Amino acid sequence: MDKLQHLKTAETEKISHIDYFNIAISVDCVIFGYDKKELKVLLIKSDLEEFSGLWSLLGDLVRPNEDLETASYRILKERTGLDDVYLEQVYTFGSLNRHPSGRVITVAYYSLVDINHHQLKLTNNELHWHKLNDIKHLAFDHKVILNTCLERIREQVLEKPIVFNLLPEKFSLRELQELFQAILGVNLDRRNFRKRISLKDWIIDIDEMETDVPHRPGKLYKAKVQLRKKQAKKRAHLSV
Amino acid sequence: MDKLQHLKTAETEKISHIDYFNIAISVDCVIFGYDKKELKVLLIKSDLEEFSGLWSLLGDLVRPNEDLETASYRILKERTGLDDVYLEQVYTFGSLNRHPSGRVITVAYYSLVDINHHQLKLTNNELHWHKLNDIKHLAFDHKVILNTCLERIREQVLEKPIVFNLLPEKFSLRELQELFQAILGVNLDRRNFRKRISLKDWIIDIDEMETDVPHRPGKLYKAKVQLRKKQAKKRAHLSV
DNA sequence: TCAAAAGTGTTGACTTTACACCCATGA
């Protein structure tokens, strides 16, 4: 930068850089659900000829007048009717050739939804839940995005009470443990798991029992705090 | 999406969405250095009239033909002459009004450099190292970005051998401990710190001693593995 | 009465923390 250069106004800067307003930005949502002891991901048939027959994550271009999180919630709402889910930004992917339509940089979010609580508009069979373990290839770089989000969830699941977004309101400790096992891909010791959960103070005993189970029914619990749609507040930041 | 709609080619999609190619994307680098027991951040005087007098992070718009990481390295190289630095993506900021020039979404990276190893082009006094603790306000949302990057470094500093990027090639355990203390903002027990570091197997004893210290000289060490410029390889991902 | 899962504690291994003394050097 030339020292003698005058300060630019924002307006002149915009004009001088107009050529750069030539990259599109999208968000892609990795929407996880959980059913029958398995993690699932909501995918849609790609509508691009280049990826004909392949499935892809739910995403869309960000509109000029919406911020990133708003765009993610819009996609969720449009595709699932869900409005009040937990959603978190994970990583931004910007390789030059990741999108055949041109330069599209995408911000990946994961979200966690109760797969049974809502009725998806699954009537058009372009939108389906896929078992995580069955997903081999996806359109674009979406498999990498999916894996990145899965890694992030695995890091967070023992730190923050995010899993309850995947479960119905009332659940047993067995169901909770099975969910942890599905996410982490390991088996957990029942006694140690219960001890760990009770230390975290995430759930409350609602004094009800399972019904319709072919064995001794377990107690039912609710999440004590449920991370849901983020508030309009600023991201937490340091007080430095 | 209409079921009957034909598949689009990438080309027709680009045309139909042409209005969306109307958001610029930038990268901002939070460049940390360390000197005299304090963390520092490299800042530049904002060249926007709206932020006249304020300092800002080093950033630039991403060019249509460079990927995000390439853009970050370009900024580092242009501003510091440094080429071989560790750099990591942290978060993407996309609030509607974060930039007065228009819609600019920015991807934040942190990088760690040896503040004394290189000579910055600090001759124009628009570019300076600032003590972290003295930074109160910055242009744009750069204070939030800075804090987010600092949080990330604090999370990672005990997990990954990133700190050595901030130190000269040879360093004593005291210097290393002081650096950890500056990053984490706490005091550490000397014996426990040394034990912990030696367990991590990050450094090697080079059989040299400090000189010119006004007390008993300590041994000097080198980093065993140095995280530097990322390779062209793909991001690590799960083998699922 | 059988099958299935619920519910529940203890022990040993390991990790983390707190803590103090003598040593080497330069001023």
Add this chain to the structure above:
DNA sequence: TCATGGGTGTAAAGTCAACACTTTTGA
């Protein structure tokens, strides 16, 4: 000889992992 930091080990506390038996229910 003094001031400064270098270098080092141990004990107690806390955390984590392994592990088994009795109970309740439905079929």
